[in-house]
Amino acid sequence: MPEGHTIRHCAQEHARLLVGQHLGVTSPQGRFPDAALVDGGLLVGTDAWGKHLFHEYEGERFVHVHLGIYGTFTTHPLPPPQPRPTTRMRIVGDEVAIDLVGPNTCELVDTAGRDAVFARLGPDPLRTDADPDRAWRALQRRRIPIGQALLDQTVIAGVGNVYRAEALWTHRISPLRPSNELTREEFDTLWMELTELLHKGVREQRISTRNVYKADDCPECDTPIRRWDLAGRWAYACPSCQPR
DNA sequence: TGGGCATGCGCAA
DNA sequence: TGCGCCTGCCCAT
Known part of the structure; x- marks a missing residue:
């Protein structure tokens, strides 16, 4: 049920549960092949701007997620259940696994790619830097x-x-x-x-x-x-x- | 069992 | 302006 509050909450929860850990990142569905490029990477932060979420991995690599109208994140304790065939991305940390299903966007971008997303968005009332x-x-x-x-x-x-x-x-x-x-x-x-x-x-x-x-x-x-x-x-x- | 719908968005025309 | 797409769920059949 994604309006901006959902994305902000995901950013906070994912930061709390996963930042500072090396994560297992896979795409059980196969539609996010770049998962392999961050698999094992250290998550250094999360960020949300409007309906856009970013997971920042060491080395200025960002997984950009937009949930669209159907997308959902689900958090599981370890060991997680078998992923669904539609699980776009699975992230496994030290204590939880988080699954992403049905997003509009799930892509790997660099800093310029993230900034390009920010650049086309208006101020987000949830951000302290909003103007x-x-x-x-x-x-x-x-x-x-x-x-x-x-x-x-x-x-x-x-x-x-x-x-x-x-x-x-x-x-x-x-x-x-x-x-x-x-x-x-x-x-x-x-x-x-x-x-x-x-x-x-x-x-x-x-x-x-x-x-x-x-x-x-x-x-x-x-x-x-x-x-x-x-x-x-x-x-x-x-x-x-x-x-x- | 299948159609319609949903708090979204990008693109073709 | 209309359509397609990502998925799950509810309700009518």
Whole structure:
């Protein structure tokens, strides 16, 4: 269930369980042949930016993972069960094994490759070095529905469909409002809301609020929630609380 | 048993 | 703008 909070949690957990160890890295499915190039390597750190995760091995080698919509990591105590036929990557440490299934991306990159990923991502509210001004300026430069902009990872990194729906509903902003018509105050509120929701998601390992996302009626005014296709993704909003 | 769907994204047209 | 892809699960048949 990957929005940014899931990836941040993986980075933290993998760091806690595996950093400082030489890892057995394999690809039972065979679709990550470069696993052999880091097999036995020392894991020196992990990092997350938006929905992108990096495992850094000694020698400036990074395994870049993007879970897409289906991807999952599973942690097993040793000895781990037989891998599934679809296990893209298995990492075996001193005390646990971690399996990766169904990712959009699992590739080996160098520092330049990692930086190239970072370069095309907007600020991630979960990162302490995040610069919300960059997101603000990106919204000003464009005139697209704010609901569409929030899912654009070059604007803000880590927000997915659920956090978008919940944050806009909480602050009574229609997903259809043009991005450059938000006031600075509204943007600041939205940024803070997303930051809090993401942090809460990391802590609780799930998205807890369910106000409009897939809801039938608005918890505030009982108006039926409207669902429509916004640039290829389902948008949810209360037509009464979030007027255009 | 099989179709549809899912918190995503890149690419062709 | 629409489609394909990565996988698992739920629900209808």
